[in-house]
Amino acid sequence: MTDSASAESEFPAEMLHDASDALDPLADAEEGVVKNRAKVGSARPSSLLYTYGPGAIMDLPGFAVMPAGLDDWAPIWKRREHIPSILEPRLLNVVRLHLGPQVDALRPYPWQPKQGAMSKEGADLGIPARVFPQWFRCTGCDYLGPLPRFSYTNTHPFRPDLAQFTHKSCPGRGRQRPGATSRKRESPAVPAQHLLTCTNGHLDEFPYTLWVHRGAKCPKAELPDLKMRDANVGKSVGSTILCASCGATRGMAEAQGAVGRDKLPPKCRGRHPHLGAFDSECGARPTLIMMGASNLWFASTQSIIVMPRTDAEEKEALAARLRVELGVGQVQQFGSQVEVIRALATAKNIDMSGVTDDDLITAIADVLTPADSEEVRQEKLAAWDPVELLVPEWRYLQKPALFPQQQNSSGLMVTEMQRGSGLYPKISRVVAVNQMKKVNAVLGFTRLDEMDRVNDLTSRLVKLTRNGKPSWVPATEDRGEGVFLQLDLDAVTTWENTILGTSLWEAHRAAHRNNFRRRFSETAKQVDPDTRLPAPRYWLLHTLSHILIREMAMSCGYGAASLSERIYGWTSTQQREAAAGLLICTTASDSEGTLGGLVALSEPTRLQGLVVSALRRAARCSSDPVCAMRTPSDPEDFLHGAACHCCSFASETSCEKANRFLDRRFLLNLPTVTGDSVPGFFGNSDVL
Incomplete structure (x- = not known):
C-alpha cells in the first residue's frame, strides 16, 4: 500500500509447491531456461481488508490463489529497511484484547515497488499467496487431477494476467478416428x-x-x-x-x-x-x-475514527511506540537509564520533543507492566461490546467547544453547522466532518457464519499464524470526509417506547429468532437471538442512513458504493449514555483524502432539501404495495421489513449490517399488511 489512491498490493506465489510446504514467495519457479515470474496479480488494500484477506480465495484469470498467513510475510518485511506501522493505541488495545498481549503493532499491507529499468525480479514483493484450490480440470479433455500434473507458465514481466496452468499432451474430447494421426x-x-x-x-x-x-x-x-x-x-x-x-x-x-x-x-x-x-x-x-x-x-475487522488524543492517550501512544520500535527486551535492559532510552528512541525517529523525563519514565513503566493473565483477558473479552469503539467518537461529537481546539495531527477536522430553517425539527444537530482518518485492523476471519452470528468468538476466529499468536496484524489507514446527523434523543426515546409494543416489532423479533434457529452452523444455536437484535432506534437510523446514501450519491460526486455508514444507535446503560446519530462518510487510501463533495452537502440549504427529497423518495417504492407491506411471518425469517433493492438496500461496501435491520415504516407512516398504524418517526411524507 502506498500513498497513491491507485496503490495495489501485489501477489507473488510459489506455484509448483504443495500448500503444505513452507512458502518462499521470493523463490520463483523455473522450468528449463524460461523463468516464471513471481507476481500473479494485484489488489487494493480495501479489497484485501474486506474481501480477499489471508484465508480467502482470489479468483485470478487463469487460476485461484489464497493470500498466505502472517508467518509467510516475514521474508517480505526482512527486505525492508524500515517496517512501517500504524500507531493507534485505542484500536491496538482492542486487537490485544481479542488476540493476546503479544500483539504489539498494526502494519499496513506490503506493496511491491514499481519496477524500474535496473530493478531485479524478486528483490522485493508484496503479499505472498498459495495456489488454492490445487485440483484442476483440463478444459480440453476434462481430466481432473492435482496441481503437479499440470504445467505452469508466467513469463511476461508486465502481464501477470497471462499466468496459467496447462495440461500438456491433452488428447481432447471424443474418439480418435481409425488411421488418424x-x-x-x-x-x-x-x-x-x-x-x-x-x-x-x-x-x-x-x-x-x-x-x-x-x-x-x-x-x-x-x-x-x-x-x-x-x-x-x-x-x-x-x-x-x-x-x-x-x-x-x-x-x-x-x-x-x-x-x-x-x-x-x-x-x-x-x-x-x-x-x-x-x-x-x-x-x-x-x-x-x-x-x-x-x-x-x-x-x-474493527475500525475507529482517529480523534485528538488526551494527555493520557498521548502517554499511552508513546509507550506503544517504544514497544514497537525498541522492543520490550531493550526497554527492560535500559529502563533505568532514561537518557539511553531517549537516545535509542531518537535514533528510531521517535519524536521526543516535548517529552519530559517523567513522561518517559511513565511510558517505560507502561511497557514493562505485566500483561493481564489469560483468565482476566477472557473475562474482559466476554464482557466486551463493539459499541465501546463508537462511544468515544459519539462523546467527542457532543462537545462542540472542543472543535476549534482540534489537533490537525489527528487527521480529524469537524465543524458545527447551523440548522436550516426548513430542516426537519427532529434532526437536532448537523456536524460537517471536513477531514477524518479511519484505521481498520484485521482480527482474523470466520467461515460459514459472519462474526456477529456467533457468540463463541475466540474459538470460531480462524488464526492468522501457525501458533495462533501473531505479534502484529494487518491494518489500513484511510482518509476522507463526511456528514454527521444527530436526532433528538428525547423524541427517539418516546418513539422507540411506542414501537416496542407494536405487532410489527414483534414480527421482526420472531423472524430474528427463527433466523438464528435455522442457521446452518452448529454454533449459532448457542446464541440468544434477543441479545443480537438491535433496538428500534438502530433500525430507524440504519434506514435513514440508506436513503440518504442513495440521495447523496446523486449530488456529491461519489458513487453510492463509495459512501459508507457509521451508526451511533444504542440505549442507555450503566456504562454509557444513549445515542442516536449517523455518520455518512467516504474514505480513500490517498494521502490527501477526498475532494470535499460530500461534506459540502452539510450546508443548511442543500442538506434540508436533500433530507426532504430522500424521505419523499422513501415514501414510495416501485415494488409497492408488496414492499411497503412486507412483514415477516412464520415460517419466514428475513431480517428486514418494508425495504428492498428498489428503495433502501445499499451495496455491501456501504452497509455495516449486510442490508439487515431496515424498514421504511420506522421512518414514515406506511400501511401494514394487517392495516395497523405504525408511527413513523418523521410522520407523513406529504407534510414534509
Whole structure:
C-alpha cells in the first residue's frame, strides 16, 4: 500500500509447491531456461481488508490463489529497511484484547515497488499467496487431477494476467478416428470448484477419488485418472466425476444439502491452506462449499475514527511506540537509564520533543507492566461490546467547544453547522466532518457464519499464524470526509417506547429468532437471538442512513458504493449514555483524502432539501404495495421489513449490517399488511 489512491498490493506465489510446504514467495519457479515470474496479480488494500484477506480465495484469470498467513510475510518485511506501522493505541488495545498481549503493532499491507529499468525480479514483493484450490480440470479433455500434473507458465514481466496452468499432451474430447494421426495439444486448466469446510474454519480439497469410488480404493489402479464432466442442462444438477480406470461415476449433486453431508467424510482433517498447516484435532463435520461461495470467508475487522488524543492517550501512544520500535527486551535492559532510552528512541525517529523525563519514565513503566493473565483477558473479552469503539467518537461529537481546539495531527477536522430553517425539527444537530482518518485492523476471519452470528468468538476466529499468536496484524489507514446527523434523543426515546409494543416489532423479533434457529452452523444455536437484535432506534437510523446514501450519491460526486455508514444507535446503560446519530462518510487510501463533495452537502440549504427529497423518495417504492407491506411471518425469517433493492438496500461496501435491520415504516407512516398504524418517526411524507 502506498500513498497513491491507485496503490495495489501485489501477489507473488510459489506455484509448483504443495500448500503444505513452507512458502518462499521470493523463490520463483523455473522450468528449463524460461523463468516464471513471481507476481500473479494485484489488489487494493480495501479489497484485501474486506474481501480477499489471508484465508480467502482470489479468483485470478487463469487460476485461484489464497493470500498466505502472517508467518509467510516475514521474508517480505526482512527486505525492508524500515517496517512501517500504524500507531493507534485505542484500536491496538482492542486487537490485544481479542488476540493476546503479544500483539504489539498494526502494519499496513506490503506493496511491491514499481519496477524500474535496473530493478531485479524478486528483490522485493508484496503479499505472498498459495495456489488454492490445487485440483484442476483440463478444459480440453476434462481430466481432473492435482496441481503437479499440470504445467505452469508466467513469463511476461508486465502481464501477470497471462499466468496459467496447462495440461500438456491433452488428447481432447471424443474418439480418435481409425488411421488418424494422434495430435496432442496443450489446453488451459481451471480450478476444480468443490471444497470442504467446517465451522472451525478449516478448508480442504474435495476428495474426488474417494468420492467416485464411494470411500473405497479403485480396483484397477492405485492412482486412477479422473475426469470431471459438466452435466447437460435439463438432465441433472452439478458435475459428474468419472474414473477412467474402472469406469465408476458419481454426481456431485449427491454431496449437496443435509442429506449429502452424511455421505462426506465424517471428520474434518483440520487443514488451514493459508498457513500450510493442519490442526491436530477437529471434531467438526465437514460440509461441501463452492469456491466462489459468499460464506467461504467473512472478515473479522474493527475500525475507529482517529480523534485528538488526551494527555493520557498521548502517554499511552508513546509507550506503544517504544514497544514497537525498541522492543520490550531493550526497554527492560535500559529502563533505568532514561537518557539511553531517549537516545535509542531518537535514533528510531521517535519524536521526543516535548517529552519530559517523567513522561518517559511513565511510558517505560507502561511497557514493562505485566500483561493481564489469560483468565482476566477472557473475562474482559466476554464482557466486551463493539459499541465501546463508537462511544468515544459519539462523546467527542457532543462537545462542540472542543472543535476549534482540534489537533490537525489527528487527521480529524469537524465543524458545527447551523440548522436550516426548513430542516426537519427532529434532526437536532448537523456536524460537517471536513477531514477524518479511519484505521481498520484485521482480527482474523470466520467461515460459514459472519462474526456477529456467533457468540463463541475466540474459538470460531480462524488464526492468522501457525501458533495462533501473531505479534502484529494487518491494518489500513484511510482518509476522507463526511456528514454527521444527530436526532433528538428525547423524541427517539418516546418513539422507540411506542414501537416496542407494536405487532410489527414483534414480527421482526420472531423472524430474528427463527433466523438464528435455522442457521446452518452448529454454533449459532448457542446464541440468544434477543441479545443480537438491535433496538428500534438502530433500525430507524440504519434506514435513514440508506436513503440518504442513495440521495447523496446523486449530488456529491461519489458513487453510492463509495459512501459508507457509521451508526451511533444504542440505549442507555450503566456504562454509557444513549445515542442516536449517523455518520455518512467516504474514505480513500490517498494521502490527501477526498475532494470535499460530500461534506459540502452539510450546508443548511442543500442538506434540508436533500433530507426532504430522500424521505419523499422513501415514501414510495416501485415494488409497492408488496414492499411497503412486507412483514415477516412464520415460517419466514428475513431480517428486514418494508425495504428492498428498489428503495433502501445499499451495496455491501456501504452497509455495516449486510442490508439487515431496515424498514421504511420506522421512518414514515406506511400501511401494514394487517392495516395497523405504525408511527413513523418523521410522520407523513406529504407534510414534509
